[in-house]
Amino acid sequence: MAGSGVVRCTKVGPVLGPKASPQPPKGCRLCGRGAKLVLFATGRCDHSCFYCPISPEKKGVDRAFANERPVRGIDDLLDEARDMKALGAGVTGGDPLKSQKTFSFIQALKENFSPKFHIHLYTRTTDPRLLARAYDAGVDEIRFHWADPRNALALGDAWEVGAEVPVIPGQAEKLKTYIHKMDVAGVTFINLNEFEFSDSNFPALIRRGFLHKDGEPGSLEVEGSETLALDLLDWAKTSLDINLTLHYCSARTKLFTQLVERYKRTATHIARPFEQVTEEGTLLVGEVKDASGKWLPTSPAKARKTKGGRLVEYWPTFDRKPVEITYFGP
Structure with missing residues (x-):
C-alpha cells in the first residue's frame, strides 16, 4: 500500500529512466502509509510565490508546528512523533533552512528515535553552507523547489537529491526546461504536484484566471493541472532519455491517502x-x-x-x- 499510494490515486505510474527506481522516493512511500510527521519548521521564506498556500498566521513568522501541534520546545515535537509512532518526518515551511531551529529539530528526531528515522526536507535554498548543515544534521532526502541542486549533489551520496514543483497550467515549457535541467544535473527524482487552491492563495489564483477542476466551486484542484501533468509524463516517455524518476502526485493523494492514513495511524496509537x-x-x-x-x-x-x-x-x-x-x- 505504501509504495503504491501515489500511483494508485493518480491512476498513472512513474516515468522511469534506465537508472531510476521503480518506486516513489522513500519519503513519499512513508507518507502514503501515514507514517510521516509533518514538521512545519518556520514560515520564513525569501520568496513571494503568488500560489503560496501558507495561512496568514504562519506566513513569514518563525513558528513551528508538528502536524497540528504548536512546537514551543523540542518536547512538543517528540511528543507528537511518539503519539503517531512516526517513522520519519517531512520538513517544510516557508523555507526550513531559513531557521536555525530546523537543524536542532532534525538532530533531536534522529537522536531520540533512530538514525534510520527518515527525514525529507523541502527548500529553495542553494547556499552551500546551509545545505552542508542540513546534510550533516542527517537529512536523508532533499527536495528542491525551482532551484539548482548542484551544491546539494556535491556534498555526497548520503542523501537523495530530487525536486518537487507544482504543475501550473500554462507553464508547460517552464516545467519541461526544469525537468531537463534537473536530469542533466543528476537528481534521482522529480515529483509533480497537482496545483491546488487554498484559503490563502484563492484570491491570487482567481485573479489570474485559474478555475476549479470540473467546474466544482468546492474543489481544491485547479482545472488543467492534472491534464498538463499527464501530458508531461507522456512527453518524458517519448521525448527524453532520462535517468531520473518522474512522479505525479494528485491533490486526492495528499488528502485521501496521506492525511487520512496519518490520522488513522495516530488514532490507533492514542485511542x-x-x-x-x-x-x-x-x-x-x-x-x-x-x-x-x-x-x-x-x-x-x-x-x-x-x-x-x-x-x-x-x-x-x-x-x-x-x-x-x-x-x-x-
Missing part, C-alpha cells in the same frame, strides 16, 4: 479502550452524565443505549478538536 477508530481516521467516544451532571467517557455502544447520552467524534490531534456531537434522547 483509549472505550474509543473507536473510524475509516476516516477520527475517534468516537461515548459520554454519559453522572449524578452531578458531569460528562463521563464510555463506549459508543453504551452511549447509544443511554437516554441523554451523546457520541463525540473528534480528530486525533493534540487538542482533540471535535468534528461532530450526536445526542441520544432527552
Whole structure:
C-alpha cells in the first residue's frame, strides 16, 4: 500500500529512466502509509510565490508546528512523533533552512528515535553552507523547489537529491526546461504536484484566471493541472532519455491517502479502550452524565443505549478538536 499510494490515486505510474527506481522516493512511500510527521519548521521564506498556500498566521513568522501541534520546545515535537509512532518526518515551511531551529529539530528526531528515522526536507535554498548543515544534521532526502541542486549533489551520496514543483497550467515549457535541467544535473527524482487552491492563495489564483477542476466551486484542484501533468509524463516517455524518476502526485493523494492514513495511524496509537477508530481516521467516544451532571467517557455502544447520552467524534490531534456531537434522547 505504501509504495503504491501515489500511483494508485493518480491512476498513472512513474516515468522511469534506465537508472531510476521503480518506486516513489522513500519519503513519499512513508507518507502514503501515514507514517510521516509533518514538521512545519518556520514560515520564513525569501520568496513571494503568488500560489503560496501558507495561512496568514504562519506566513513569514518563525513558528513551528508538528502536524497540528504548536512546537514551543523540542518536547512538543517528540511528543507528537511518539503519539503517531512516526517513522520519519517531512520538513517544510516557508523555507526550513531559513531557521536555525530546523537543524536542532532534525538532530533531536534522529537522536531520540533512530538514525534510520527518515527525514525529507523541502527548500529553495542553494547556499552551500546551509545545505552542508542540513546534510550533516542527517537529512536523508532533499527536495528542491525551482532551484539548482548542484551544491546539494556535491556534498555526497548520503542523501537523495530530487525536486518537487507544482504543475501550473500554462507553464508547460517552464516545467519541461526544469525537468531537463534537473536530469542533466543528476537528481534521482522529480515529483509533480497537482496545483491546488487554498484559503490563502484563492484570491491570487482567481485573479489570474485559474478555475476549479470540473467546474466544482468546492474543489481544491485547479482545472488543467492534472491534464498538463499527464501530458508531461507522456512527453518524458517519448521525448527524453532520462535517468531520473518522474512522479505525479494528485491533490486526492495528499488528502485521501496521506492525511487520512496519518490520522488513522495516530488514532490507533492514542485511542483509549472505550474509543473507536473510524475509516476516516477520527475517534468516537461515548459520554454519559453522572449524578452531578458531569460528562463521563464510555463506549459508543453504551452511549447509544443511554437516554441523554451523546457520541463525540473528534480528530486525533493534540487538542482533540471535535468534528461532530450526536445526542441520544432527552
